[in-house]
Ligand code: SF4
Ligand code: SF4
């Protein structure tokens with residue numbers, strides 16, 4: 001990782017010094033243990049703060065829409081997928097974007113690290129190869145990085161950026177696509193059980209919209225929840241039904257566009273299992289149309305194309 | 319006075335028969351204040367709850383009144399919550415935050431009956447923080463891990479027991495009613511030791527911050543500071559001192575209720591006027607408002623900083639926007655950011 005960080009810095013400084021770009025969006029060292037935080041570097045000096053670690057978990061594609069000038073971005077696999085989706089939706093001009101691709105084998109989930117130490121305050125997380133040492137005031141634990149990954153990273157088979165202008169580090173061995181075990185299990189439950197799960201999960205929602213705002217594909221100028229003429233949805237938080245309605249509409253709106261990056265779930269302060277919904281749609285789109293969002297520049301977005309043999313099982317009952 | 323830890327559930331059970339008792343309850347990986355039905359539900363070991371204690375007094379969504387319009391006129395019904403409450407296990411920062419919020423809900427212009435009735439009917443039993451988290455900076459904003467501001471009783475963890483410090487008359491009456499045993503000299507010195515050993519490791523220098531904010535509304539620093547902020551409501555909703563609200567009607571035709579909901583300065587519809595104009599057009603103005611409101615406007619209005627250093631916004635911001643770093647940047651703007 002330190003080596004990658006150096007390479008990223010060098011690449012960014014060069015781009016800025018040669019005035020090939022006006023801005024580099026990447027990660028700086030954050031203020032919490034093993035936490036990267038988005039950085040906007042406009043000079044080579046500022047680019048000196050760039051880094052790379054196992055906590056660079058945000059999807060930086062979120063910051064690229066309608067940015068003026070030439071912009072470079074330090075992008076891991078899922079960021080690149082979101083970039084491709086946004087290019088196809090005319091939200092990013094590919095010619096104005098320079099992608100510094102970083103092969104990524106996953107970011108670690110701080111909830112999982114905290115759980116290892118009984119949710120004590122984590123004071124330090126030290127990386128060493130494929131393990132990390134986690135320290136709190138009274139205890140410490142060693143764990144495999146692979147066991148601490150975000151679920152979305154665990155299941156991701158696009159860690160290697162699918163497009164880039166420059167690659168730092170080495171491409172990783174190809175990984176098999178994960179199956180949809182969790183989704184299948186959920187689908188196998190009865191309607192009442194699924195309903196009960198949704199109710200208990202979304203009773204926790206505080207409607208902070210961090211999920212929406214962290215999602216690179218959620219960019220409506222006016223979100224339907226913010227509109228009050230007409231008022232599509234109750235504004236108050238005491239109604240779990242409305243919380244569910246918000247999330248379900250958000251997830252449907254991302255159908256065929258969601259790149260399964262998990263940014264929404266990571267952003268949620270209340271720890272709600274959002275990926276269950278987003279990945280259900282990923283599965284449906286895959287099964288119905290054999291499509292995946294943002295995996296190449298050529299495919300049309302699933303919902304922007306039509307063939308006569310598209311399945312219509314949900315439309316017509318034969 | 320002293321209460322042994324094993325007597326806590328029994329003590330709470332007794333309270334429950336007379337009061338609505340709120341205590342931290344485990345919810346997955348975090349704790350939340352909930353109204354408990356059994357003394358064993360209270361979790362007193364975790365650090366701060368995910369959501370602050372403010373939601374008990376100023377709920378995220380509060381029905382102000384129900385209304386019903388018929389041909390003969392309009393009928394209003396208000397239901398003010400006047401149940402007697404005990405908040406058990408509140409941390410000193412959250413207790414202090416309520417004293418700050420009192421300024422908003424009780425001043426020479428407005429007295430808010432919903433909030434004030436709850437405040438008047440509530441006894442606050444705090445727990446001192448033997449091991450403040452690495453994100454806590456209460457001592458930089460006039461608080462402390464054993465600060466008693468806003469509390470009626472303070473419990474100090476001495477291992478197997480809590481030494482009870484009486485702070486107010488309300489607390490004194492509750493302690494008397496509970497019949498706590500007297501603390502021995504040993505217990506007292508154990509409590510004093512716990513207080514001494516508790517270290518808030520993080521300091522935020524706020525010297526000169528207000529002077530800076532008084533004059534830097536248009537400074538270029540605001541163009542940069544907000545850049546990574548997503549504009550969500552996580553920091554404001556989790557903050558014990560944030561108090562902006564919006565009032566909406568939850569109604570079908572003319573029957574329904576008027577509700578007061580938490581609002582957040584980070585949202586695009588915050589301060590959006592009916593005309594369509596919004597004085598805070600972008601994230602820059604909104605994030606600036608968050609800092610200005612806490613560290614300037616609240617000081618101008620009430621003489622206090624509206625941050626108690628609980629660290630919730632630091633731990634929960636999805637992009638690691640750290641208010642300590644922001645304040646550093648604001649204080650040293652020319653030196654720190656304008657390179
Ligand atoms: S919905 Fe969630 S997983 Fe899908 S693109 Fe948006 S943030 Fe990523
Ligand atoms: S981030 Fe979580 S709590 Fe916030 S609106 Fe989304 S689901 Fe609800």
Ligand code: SF4
Pocket residue numbers: 210546547548549550551552553554584634635636637638639
């Ligand atoms: S500072 Fe963080 S938590 Fe607050 S609005 Fe911005 S992104 Fe959300």
Ligand code: SF4
Pocket residue numbers: 553556557558559560612624625626627628629630631632641
């Ligand atoms: S601003 Fe942050 S640290 Fe200060 S009281 Fe609010 S949540 Fe706590």
